[in-house]
Amino acid sequence: MFIGIIIPITILACSYWLLCSLLGAMANQYNVKINYTRKIGHFSMFIFPGIIYILFDVTSSIDKLIIAAASSIIFFISLSENFRKKVNYLMLSFIAIDRPEDRPHTLIWIFSQTFVGFFVLTAFALLWNYLHIPYELMYITILTTTIGDGLAEPIGVRFGTHKYSVKGFLIDKLFYRSYEGSITLYVIAFSLTLIFSDNFNQLGKILMILLYPIIMTLTEARSPHTWDTPFLFFIGNLFVTVAYLL
Helix, strand or coil: CHHHHHHHHHHHHHHHHHHHHHHHHHHHHHCCCHHHHHHHHHHHHHHHHHHHHHHCCCCCHHHHHHHHHHHHHHHHHHCCHHHHCCCHHHHHHHHCCCCHHHCCCHHHHHHHHHHHHHHHHHHHHHHHHHHCCCHHHHHHHHHHHHHHHHHHHHHHHHHCCCEEEEEECCCCCEEEEEHHHHHHHHHHHHHHHHHCHHHCCHHHHHHHHHHHHHHHHHHHHHCCECCHHHHHHHHHHHHHHHHHHC
């Protein structure tokens, strides 16, 4: 088992370094907004593992958690100040995720929400295996979070003119989101319920189409700044579980 997960962990960590160093270079040289580069990096941390699981035929929920968590831990530790000051591409990788408004909590916030997000997914994978719920339904929530929330921020930054405030994670500082960004997440969530609707019975399908997009939009809107992923994964998968079992 140990040897079998070393290669996937290594490939994942290297893919994060490569992607984020390129994004950091773009931010440095072409003034690409960190809000955009960070979301692309965040998106990769929940999409790349799925690709690796398929390529290496990883089926065990425990193995998936270890691969995803270990690769993320290696990546984030490598971006700590002691390492990134010595290696240029690590500094570029850090630049890609270091939003000015998140300082000095950048690494703590992004690492903790990523790790807890993976933990929530693994817990539901085990629960769904016991309840015989198709694992592919988890992509409703994963894609709502990665694509919906991933697009919400850049769209809000570019087009958002109607703002509302949320608190940061474990601090009193206020941050601002936009209704335009929240609408983006709603549209993505609604589209995904239509795509996956045939997996539910009639009542479950109605609940998913009518309520799931609203619940996910409100969850994202009220979640702490930088820490919306665990809340979206938990609330989203809990709702999918109930809708499927009805």
